[in-house]
Amino acid sequence: MESKFDNEVKNLCEEANKIVDTFFKTNYKNDNVPEEFKSRFFILIDKVNLSLMEDEDNFYGYFLFQMEREIRFNISSPTAVNFKGAKYVIYFNPIIFLNLNIKQMESTIKHEILHILSMHLIRAKKFKENYNSFAVNMAMDIVVNTFLDNLPPYATTLDWVNVKYNLKLFPFKTFEYYVEEIQTAIDIDEEYREEDNDKDDKVETEYNPQNTHDIWEESSDIDEKTLKEFTEKFINNAKKGTIPEYLDSMVASLKSSNGELPWNLYLKKLMGTIESNKKKTITRRSRRQPDRLDLRGELRDHMAEIAVAIDISGSISDEEFNQAIKEVIGIVKNYKHEITIIECDNEIRRIYKIKFLKDIRERIAPRGGTKFNPVFEYVNKHKFNLLIYFTDGKGEEELLVTPNGYKTLWVISGRGDKLSLKEPYGIIKKLRSVEIKDDGADELIKSGFSMMNQEPERI
Template sequence: MADLNFHKDLRDRDAISARRRELLSDAVDFTESGSLRKGFSRDFLKYLDELSFRMVTGGEDYYALFLSRTIREIDFTLTYPTASVMRKGSVVFMFNPLSFLFLEELEARAMIKHEIYHIILKHHSREKALKNKYQKLAISLGMDISVNQYITNLPHFAERINSVNVRFNLNLRTNETLEFYVESIHDAMMKMDRKSLDLKKDNGIDIETAHDRWAESETEDEDRSRETIKAILSHAGDKGVPGEILKILETGGKGRINWQSSVRRALRTVPKGRRKTVARLDRRQPDRLDLKGELRDFAPDITVALDISGSISDKDMNGFLTEMLMLTRQHDAPIRVLECDNEVRRDYMIRSIKDIRPLLERRGGTRFSPVFEYIRENNLRSTFLVYFTDGEGEDRLSMSPVHFRTLWVVLGTSISLKDPRGDVFILKVDREEVDRTYGLQVMRTLLHEWAR
């Protein structure tokens, strides 16, 4: 049976390769004569359908399903094999047959994934926020290396972190934000002469202008386009989301709080049981050098209180989610999440973004005291409480906290409590920074769909 499947795969691969060569010949004839064979567009779209089917059978059904919900167009003027624009609330996936058909099957599938990652991470709008501050080439390179690090089988002209590091004498690493890459490349470019920055390839592909068509995206329908993308992602994620997508989404935002320092302070303060160590002899049998002694373990419980009251906007919530994600990365143990407004609505545990549940329906006003009452009633005295809120609640707690420490993360200018009984961190999030958390917005949408 394995041999039959292997031979069938070879036959399918030969068939799609033959179709690609025929279409490529037609495309080359068009560039020389200016006349395109009748039926070429239909046959090219059929070739894309065959690629999609191959992606499904190859375990990449997420990307095939995504592509199936877009409008596909041919454009010989593109300076890159693929491009995408938002038009009338729809995602338009564009292909330059000439450069796209030069790609082998696996390379073509990689370029489809490349463009989908750009769409998921909302690079179209983030590029607009960067273009008046940084060099165009730096933005283009930053966008490409921020997604290409998650893709295999890319064509030779696709820029990677290593190639950018060598060209600009940098030491960029994986899992950084688009904005970080762009700023680093821009600073390096400013120290070089323009001649050394020419990245136009021998095959006519120009990295600097690769994303020029994005400017055609219609900004007046941005909300409609956002909803369309969410619907497409929900459809594509019907059978689950690939691990590389989850990894991309997890790196979509950078927190503002030094969680490593905050957690380290908690580690030094709250004992939690005992742990074995070779640094101390066993008290009961001190002559047994082969036995480990014990030390107190300072690994605190962490509880996150998440304000889901009606006064918390979607933008504010995305800022909170970014910080929660950063916190999970700095703490190996599970974290308790309390969703609350004027009472505690839900209590569950998380280890990573995949465990974050879709939010409950937004309610009325905010009261801080119910969280502290809940901590006392459930005997969570050793917990380190991180309370995410807009700061608008009562001015006095109904009881003195029984747990050891509280960190208030306030998205606003102040907290209404006269005595917050803990540290207060004012989290300022502007529009540009919220855009960086777009992957988290997408993830929450997918989680909401899966939970139905």
């Protein structure tokens, strides 16, 4: 027997289809949605919101209560969000949304709020500069959907991605991990073609994971720090009682962060942007000229040449460096890579290659102060993609050579204060204490913007 709520959903669904047939056959305009339909639809959303508020996860209900609501028939998902006019706005596509049951409706609303708490609206812009937007969308959805039950049958989940792309991705891993693995899979999927999305407004009647977050591009132009402050206000107003542990951890992480990625997460970002050679393949057509069967396609062929310089002048302890190099190895393991260790003080003392943590040698005794130039002279003469320099920052004020053809990441030890160079030619990060489990399955990182494990800490 159908409930009163189910009858309301059914009637609204029928009316939504009539609206599409009547007003949007030739041209979509949001202004054409009848006010009477909007009123009835949002009364139904109020009932869903009331159900959220009565649930043990009532945080979501109180968060939704603060959001502006709009109807958009041209989004390819049941719900979507962006930030406009100093408020978060949640959009509903009635054609897709009204085909869900109430628990699925709740989950798709929770899905959007988790994107907000993970700062995905800001992070997506950065990652789409170097990754396919489809890979970024799926990676973000995997991260948030891992924490949700009662998902729509078409939701992008870890299991679905593993089956579709023949992957073995693990749950509760980092956003960066999922992006890289999915991007690589997309690159070798000969059936996938990256196409320009049609930006013309049109009615969407089915879920399309490729375009689910396009509406984020309509967000107000706002910096990360300000958006974080607005988000904290929404969070504070939504905390009316105890919240689930995973939400509490996410909120605490967002509040404690200063909007800046710690060095290890920044390294993950750098690894994704390193320009790699491409190898030809006969299993894939050329993207630029897919009809030219005589042209071979290209796959990304990761071979990252990484130089890790360690200042042995006594500024960094063995414990600090061993922990840091363990993270470096863990971060680059998903890439083809070669790591070269450079021990130096006022000159280079030793150079050797490593693959595993056990390959790290006991450091030789320092003989002088700290000079950065010898390392840059060496790296300039060899084909490296990235230089990671661990130091207390106390060296020259100027480099005699300019870094050529590689990125530089300075990591200042806990004992150091700042880098002495006036022009660092790279990014400067502070070495932070991070606990890493030996099996590499779960990392506990005390700051950042994503979700990873069931405790859960977020990065």
